[in-house]
Amino acid sequence: MQKYISIRLFATLNRYTPDTADSYPVRPGTTVRDLIDQLGVPLTEVKLIFIDGVKGDIASALNGGERVGIFPPVGGG
Amino acid sequence: MDKILRINMGPEGAPKASEEPIGQYAGLGGRGMTSAIVAKEVPPLCHPLGKENKLVIAPGILSGSQAAQSGRVSVGCKSPLTGGIKEANSGGQGAQVIARLGYAAIVLEGKPADDTLYKVVINKEGVDIIADNSLKMLGNYALIDKMKVEYGEDVAFVSIGQAGEMKMSAASVAFTDPELRPTRHAGRGGVGAVMGAKGVKVIVLDDAGMPTRSPKDVEKFKEANKAFVQGLRKHPITGEGLPSFGTNILTNVINEAGALPTNNFQSGRFDGAGSISGETQSDTMKARGGKVKKGCHRGCVIQCSGIYNNKDGSFLTKRVEYETVWSHGSNCGIDDLDAISMMDRLDDDFGLDTIEMGATIGVAMEAGLAKFGDGEAAINLLKEVGKGTPLGRILGAGAAVTGQAFGVERVPVVKGQALPAYDPRAVQGIGVTYATSTMGADHTAGYAVTANVLGVGGSVDPLKSEGQVELSRNLQIATAAIDATGFCLFIAFAILDQPDTFNAMLDMLSAFTGEPCTADDVVALGKKILDYERDFNARAGFTSKQDRLPEFFKKEPLPPHNTTFSVKDEELDQVFNW
Structure with missing residues (x-):
C-alpha cells in the first residue's frame, strides 16, 4: 500500500528537493538509503538524518507519516 | 606583547595611563589573561559598577601574528548581570591591533570623579586620554563615523553605545570589523556597562609603525599555519557550510x-x-x-x-x-x-x-x-x-x-544570564553547560551541540542524560584553552574531527611561543582558567545551588519530543570534579 512522508533537504542538498516533498510516496519498509538513491543525492554528501526530530541513519526504515530531514555537514554557534 | 597598559580613570585631576611589564601574567592571553587578572585583582564582593571593578581587554596568545583565525579578543570583569566573573569574547580587528601595539592587556580601573566622557587614543607614541562630552549618547554607528573623521580609517575602535553609557546589564562592548563598522561585540554579561562606569566611550587603536608579531620558530610556524589552514578549508563545516550559509x-x-x-x-x-x-x-x-x-x-x-x-x-x-x-x-x-x-x-x-x-x-x-x-x-x-x-x-x-x-x-x-539558542530539554548536553558554566547560561562555554546534534566529535543522544556531564566537562576545558589562544571557536569543528588539524594547532602554539605544547598542556591550561573563574565565583558567594537550570525545564515537557531536562543535580555537581 502506498504511504506518504514529508521530506526536507537542507543547505547544499536543497537542490535535490522533489516537487512532492510535502507528500512524497514511499512503500512501507523503504530505507533512508533507498530514498537518497531515488532522489539522486550523493551519499557522501549526507551527514545528518532526522526522522521526526530523532537522529536516524541510512538503514532507518520508513513506514509512512514520518517527517524526514536530511543535511550535509553543518555547524555554527 | 610583553606589557600591560593600565588606565586609571579615578585620580584627582585627570585619568592616568601607566605601562608595566607583564610580570606574573606572562604566557597568558585572551580569557586566561582576563580571568587571571579579575580573579587576582578584583574583590569578588565589590559592586560591578564601582571603582574596585576592572575592565580587562586581552588579545589571544597568537593574536597580532600571521596565525590564521587568531583575531578573537576577550573582555573580562565582574559581571553586572551575573554578579560573577565574566569573559565576553569578540571578533573584529581589536585583538590584532592591541597585540601589535604590544599590549597583552588593557585594564580600565578606578571610577571617574564626575560624568565626563572620555576617548582613549593609543598608538606607538603612547596613550592620550581626552575628555569629549560631544560623544554623549551617540550610537555606535554615529560614534564611529565621527571618529573616522578625526582618526582616519587605518585604525580600529572599541566602543560602547547608549546602553553602556546608561550602565545597562545587557550592554556590550563593540569592536569594529575590517570595514570599520561596529558589528562585532563582546556581548554577554554587561561588559559594556562596566566600560560605561569607567567613563570611557571609545578606545582608538592605531598600530601604524608596529610590526606583525613574529614566532620563535619562523619555519615551523609557517608550515603548521599552512597545514592548519588546509585543515579548515577541507572540513565541510569550516570550508563550505559556514562560508555559504553563515552560523x-x-x-x-x-x-x-x-x-x-x-x-x-x-x-x-x-x-x-x-x-x-x-x-x-x-x-x-x-x-x-x-x-x-x-x-x-x-x-x-x-x-x-x-x-x-x-x-x-x-x-x-x-x-x-x-x-x-x-x-x-x-x-x-x-x-x-x-x-x-x-x-x-x-x-x-x-x-x-x-x-x-x-x-x-x-x-x-x-x-x-x-x-x-x-x-x-x-x-x-x-x-x-x-x-x-x-x-x-x-x-x-x-x-x-x-x-x-x-x-x-x-x-x-x-545566574541571571539568558539562555542561548538550544533548548536544554532537547539538547541535554548543552543544558549541563548552561547550568554549570562560570559565565551563566552560555552555549560557547562548552558547545555540546556538536556531539548531541551535529555529529561532530562523537555522538551522544541529545534526549537522554547519559554521557552529558563528561561531554560538557571536556568541552568546557577545551573551550577555556581555545579562548586563551585568540583562535575563533569555530576551529573546533575541524580540530575535533581531524587529528592532523589539531596537531597543526599545537605546532603553531609551540612554534610561536618556543615552549612545548601538547594536548595535555592544552587541558591543563583549560583547567587552570576554569579554576580561576570557579574560585572567583565561590568568593563572590556562588555555590552549587547556582549551577542549576530554572525549574520549568525540569517540569514542563517541550514539544515535539515532550522531554524535560533529566540530568540530576548530583550529576551536575560532578562537572568540575577532575
Whole structure:
C-alpha cells in the first residue's frame, strides 16, 4: 500500500528537493538509503538524518507519516 | 606583547595611563589573561559598577601574528548581570591591533570623579586620554563615523553605545570589523556597562609603525599555519557550510532536532523556521547585492560573516548570526528576516547583547507587552531601550529583571544570564553547560551541540542524560584553552574531527611561543582558567545551588519530543570534579 512522508533537504542538498516533498510516496519498509538513491543525492554528501526530530541513519526504515530531514555537514554557534 | 597598559580613570585631576611589564601574567592571553587578572585583582564582593571593578581587554596568545583565525579578543570583569566573573569574547580587528601595539592587556580601573566622557587614543607614541562630552549618547554607528573623521580609517575602535553609557546589564562592548563598522561585540554579561562606569566611550587603536608579531620558530610556524589552514578549508563545516550559509545554517537543523526555542521556550519547533533560515538569508543577501562571504577580522579563512542589505540595496547590517536570528526570531515568534536584521542593527548601534535582548523581549511578550510574532512591536520595545525610557531601562537590565518586573514565571536564565539558542530539554548536553558554566547560561562555554546534534566529535543522544556531564566537562576545558589562544571557536569543528588539524594547532602554539605544547598542556591550561573563574565565583558567594537550570525545564515537557531536562543535580555537581 502506498504511504506518504514529508521530506526536507537542507543547505547544499536543497537542490535535490522533489516537487512532492510535502507528500512524497514511499512503500512501507523503504530505507533512508533507498530514498537518497531515488532522489539522486550523493551519499557522501549526507551527514545528518532526522526522522521526526530523532537522529536516524541510512538503514532507518520508513513506514509512512514520518517527517524526514536530511543535511550535509553543518555547524555554527 | 610583553606589557600591560593600565588606565586609571579615578585620580584627582585627570585619568592616568601607566605601562608595566607583564610580570606574573606572562604566557597568558585572551580569557586566561582576563580571568587571571579579575580573579587576582578584583574583590569578588565589590559592586560591578564601582571603582574596585576592572575592565580587562586581552588579545589571544597568537593574536597580532600571521596565525590564521587568531583575531578573537576577550573582555573580562565582574559581571553586572551575573554578579560573577565574566569573559565576553569578540571578533573584529581589536585583538590584532592591541597585540601589535604590544599590549597583552588593557585594564580600565578606578571610577571617574564626575560624568565626563572620555576617548582613549593609543598608538606607538603612547596613550592620550581626552575628555569629549560631544560623544554623549551617540550610537555606535554615529560614534564611529565621527571618529573616522578625526582618526582616519587605518585604525580600529572599541566602543560602547547608549546602553553602556546608561550602565545597562545587557550592554556590550563593540569592536569594529575590517570595514570599520561596529558589528562585532563582546556581548554577554554587561561588559559594556562596566566600560560605561569607567567613563570611557571609545578606545582608538592605531598600530601604524608596529610590526606583525613574529614566532620563535619562523619555519615551523609557517608550515603548521599552512597545514592548519588546509585543515579548515577541507572540513565541510569550516570550508563550505559556514562560508555559504553563515552560523544561521543552524536554524533548520536545530528546528528539525526539535530544539529551536520558540515563543519564550514554549516549543522546540517553529513553523516559520524556513523563512528565517540561513538558506533563505543567503538567497536574500545575494538578491539585494549583499555579500555572502566575509571575515570579521583580517586573517579569517572561514568567512562566516557577510552583508545584509535593505530592500533598496543599502547597507543594513552584517549577516545576522544564528544566535540573533533565534533570539529575535523564533524565540519571539517572528518569521520576518528584515525585522530581525533591523533588531540586529539596533542592538549593534545601542551596544546590546542580542541573546539577552531577544530572550528579554520573549519574556516581555509572555508578559503581554507585545504579541508573539509582532516584529514591529519588538522593534519598538528595543527602541525604548535605546532611548532609556523607564520601560527601556527595565528591558535593558535583561530577562531576569524583566521577568521579575512583570511577574513572569517562565524566565530562561542561569545566574541571571539568558539562555542561548538550544533548548536544554532537547539538547541535554548543552543544558549541563548552561547550568554549570562560570559565565551563566552560555552555549560557547562548552558547545555540546556538536556531539548531541551535529555529529561532530562523537555522538551522544541529545534526549537522554547519559554521557552529558563528561561531554560538557571536556568541552568546557577545551573551550577555556581555545579562548586563551585568540583562535575563533569555530576551529573546533575541524580540530575535533581531524587529528592532523589539531596537531597543526599545537605546532603553531609551540612554534610561536618556543615552549612545548601538547594536548595535555592544552587541558591543563583549560583547567587552570576554569579554576580561576570557579574560585572567583565561590568568593563572590556562588555555590552549587547556582549551577542549576530554572525549574520549568525540569517540569514542563517541550514539544515535539515532550522531554524535560533529566540530568540530576548530583550529576551536575560532578562537572568540575577532575
